Amino acid sequence: MKLAVIGAGPAGLALALLAAQRLGAATEIHLFDVRPLDRDISGDARTLALNLGSIRLLQRLCAWRPEVAQAIQAVHVSQAPPAPIAGEVRITAAEQGLPQLGAVLPYGALVAPLQQRWLALAAAAPQRLFTRFATAVHGIRSQPAGVELDCGDGPVVDSFDLAVVAEGGVFAEQDRKSITSNYQQNAWVGTVRLAAPGLQGLAIERFTRNGPLALLPLPDDDEGPRAALVWCLPQAEDDIAALSDAQRQLVIQQQLPAVAGRLTGISALKCFPLGLNAETRLLHGRTLRIGNAAQTLHPVAGQGLNLGLRDAQALVDALRDAAETGIGLDAVLNRVDWQRAPDRWPMIAATDFLARSFAWRLPGLPALRGLALAGLELATPLKTAIARRMMFGG
DSSP states (O other): OOOEOOOOOOOHHHHHHHHHHSOOOOOOEEEEEEEEEEETTTOOOOEEEEEEEEHHHHHTTTTOGGGGGGEEEEEEEEEEOOOOSOOOEEEEEEEEHHHOEEEEEEHHHHHHHHHHHHHHHHHTTTTTTTEEESEEEEEEEEEEEEEEETTTTTTTTESSSEEEOOOOOGGGGGGSSEEEEEEEEEEEEEEEEETTTTTEEEEEEEEEEEEEEEEEEEEEEEEEEEEEEEEEEEGGGHHHHHHHHHHHHHHHHHHHHGGGOOOOEOOOOEEEEEEEEEEEEETTTEEEEGGGTEEOOOTTTTHHHHHHHHHHHHHHHHHHHHHTOOOHHHHHHHHHHHTTHHHHHHHHHHHHHHHHHHHHOOOOOHHHHHHHHHEEEHHHHHHHHHHHHHHHOO
16 A cells, blocks of 8 residues: 655654554555754644643654653633632543543644654664655545545655645635634644642642633743743634733733742743634545644644544554455555544534523523533542553544
């Protein structure tokens, strides 16, 4: 089989590595990316949150570096005043019998070791693993038994049995997919400084009147404790751009629960419009989409990358089964498409519901949200089931 992986971000690199390790010498893999190979990505500071299932996958790929990540030991979810019923849920790794719930790390600290691992495997097997960076894929055309890719700057066409699109991007820059919704919300992202001892492995999700506010623990640096910030606001009520750093810090502090401690500083913030952009099916002919290329979600649950890594693992598992059993490629791809649905659609629906619910101004809604949080805290089996789904998927 000749496989094209388009996009060398986390999902695409993980897929290429899994395929290289598990599909055997008969599989030829071409990894495409517009990024030049000599561009250093290790310093990319964008923040990623991984669940435990994703960490275990990266460990199997020999591409996990725990020293550059901050383990998440607990998650605290609550609702900000003036809700009549605040409600809160706390999930800990200890109560789940696990070493950690997940981890937070910079984008570059994840992609760099994945890329290094791929390059090492490609150097050892140059006859079947091909690194095609600085190469744009301009088009994908379906053929009776595969696909043709328009590659590079000239009239170069390559044929493959299967193309997997793993190029994600952000909502505002994407072509619109089958299901799309502009939430009319902005996400402000950056980092905050915290008074000692900091969050110490605690991730905070705070439901405010206007939208979710999250702090994700980061490893301490020379200046002390810090955390990644994701702050979602409706565009019609978003005046953050006009505030000074000191004013932003004060507003955030007022929204946070006491368990977050005291903010001592804030970085420059970047703003991204938010929306849902998803394909109804992963598969179109012999082209399959994974990760953000298949579903771009609201960051309220922090599950987009984890979903994409599970897409990659499910595809490689199915391709390996096909090689061992002799099942045809088209049958296998269709099986992957419907097998991923029970994992994809509940997550798409849940994040879509939460994102929309913050635009509602219904009387009593904050009280209902508080009751739901308080009830979930008491319903231990349900809380455990939700925690397991967030860590390992469905």
